Amino acid sequence: MELDAMPTSFKVVIPQFGPAETLEIVEAELAAPADNEVQVEGMFASINPIDVKTRAGLGWAAQSNKDNLPWTPGYDLVGKVLAVGDSVSGFSIGDHVVGFIGFPLEAGAYAQRLNVVSQELLKVPNSITFEAAAALPLAGLTAMQAVQKASIEPGQSVLILGGAGGVGHIAVQLAVATGADVYTTCGATNLDYMATLGATAINYHVAPASQQLQGIDVLIDLIGGDVALDAMKCLKSGSRVITIPTITADKIKAEAENIGVTAEGMLVEPNTEQLTTLLNMVGDGSLKIDIQTVFSMADVVKAHQQVETGHTRGKVLLDLSH
Numbered sequence: 001m002e003l004d005a006m007p008t009s010f011k012v013v014i015p016q017f018g019p020a021e022t023l024e025i026v027e028a029e030l031a032a033p034a035d036n037e038v039q040v041e042g043m044f045a046s047i048n049p050i051d052v053k054t055r056a057g058l059g060w061a062a063q064s065n066k067d068n069l070p071w072t073p074g075y076d077l078v079g080k081v082l083a084v085g086d087s088v089s090g091f092s093i094g095d096h097v098v099g100f101i102g103f104p105l106e107a108g109a110y111a112q113r114l115n116v117v118s119q120e121l122l123k124v125p126n127s128i129t130f131e132a133a134a135a136l137p138l139a140g141l142t143a144m145q146a147v148q149k150a151s152i153e154p155g156q157s158v159l160i161l162g163g164a165g166g167v168g169h170i171a172v173q174l175a176v177a178t179g180a181d182v183y184t185t186c187g188a189t190n191l192d193y194m195a196t197l198g199a200t201a202i203n204y205h206v207a208p209a210s211q212q213l214q215g216i217d218v219l220i221d222l223i224g225g226d227v228a229l230d231a232m233k234c235l236k237s238g239s240r241v242i243t244i245p246t247i248t249a250d251k252i253k254a255e256a257e258n259i260g261v262t263a264e265g266m267l268v269e270p271n272t273e274q275l276t277t278l279l280n281m282v283g284d285g286s287l288k289i290d291i292q293t294v295f296s297m298a299d300v301v302k303a304h305q306q307v308e309t310g311h312t313r314g315k316v317l318l319d320l321s322h
Ligand SMILES: NC(=O)c1ccc[n+]([C@@H]2O[C@H](COP(=O)([O-])OP(=O)(O)OC[C@H]3O[C@@H](n4cnc5c(N)ncnc54)[C@H](OP(=O)(O)O)[C@@H]3O)[C@@H](O)[C@H]2O)c1
Pocket: 048, 049, 050, 138, 139, 142, 161, 162, 163, 164, 165, 166, 167, 168, 185, 186, 187, 188, 189, 190, 204, 222, 223, 227, 244, 245, 246, 266, 267, 268, 307, 310, 311, 312, 313, 314
């Protein structure tokens, strides 16, 4: 391991819960990596809705971290290895790595330099851009785990609410790959985009999903709340719901019981095998990643405001180099 004594790193912190403008960039010393850690120069992080909700003080991650501020958000990291701990094998200085890091409580990816447990990292394959790799961990694993949980059979009809977002655009492609007929809801500007991914798109501004679709076998809900409750009216009996937003999961499960369908919530789990599969799918062209905007770290407030609109297509990234 080779490192200067105690380097410093710029990182974004949530000093207290509040609007996007509360985010601050601070400089802090960084210890040498522990035996099982790799020190990484951050290149890209992605912004997920959970980062934004936590910053606002909402949801389970905010609840768990309320006594732990200032706290650096970010679970999706791509960077370059600067140093490796003494017991780490498989990584060398200069390797480009990607990881779903510190989930759920530590996070920390919005940083120019950080120490990461080596088991959370993979090398970025040469066949994929650093930006696409950074977009994948949390959103890609959520999409893959949701589609697997849904046990979709070829020929079944699947409705995905919110198909144009970070999780949605990946879930649509994975569901199409199962051989299902995939329907998805989006606004007018995303109708054509959804068609390019192989889904039949429904404009939710024209009428609620329940007035446009019937006889659905599987609902993958990425929106939650009243939108999901309405979409449950599209289901045939015996169908399944996978509801992803944790805040309204109990409400959706209660309604499922009322109408005689099964519903499950889920919390994404780190899984390096699945992440490897996703990276390879992007590399061989069978999965397309859409990146709406890359903001510089200095513009982290704007990046949070964009995700907070709830209308991002694909993913928003932070360029950690400036
Ligand atoms: N449980 C877990 O482990 C887990 C993991 C990941 C994400 N999540 C949650 O899952 C949700 C989706 O995450 P994400 O990263 O995909 O969010 P996102 O990228 O912010 O989603 C944005 C998309 O939502 C669409 N949208 C907004 N309102 C809609 C509506 N009423 N009907 C249909 N589409 C609508 C927008 O499309 P238009 O612009 O066309 O409206 C936009 O493309 C979030 O609540 C997130 O916190 C949970």
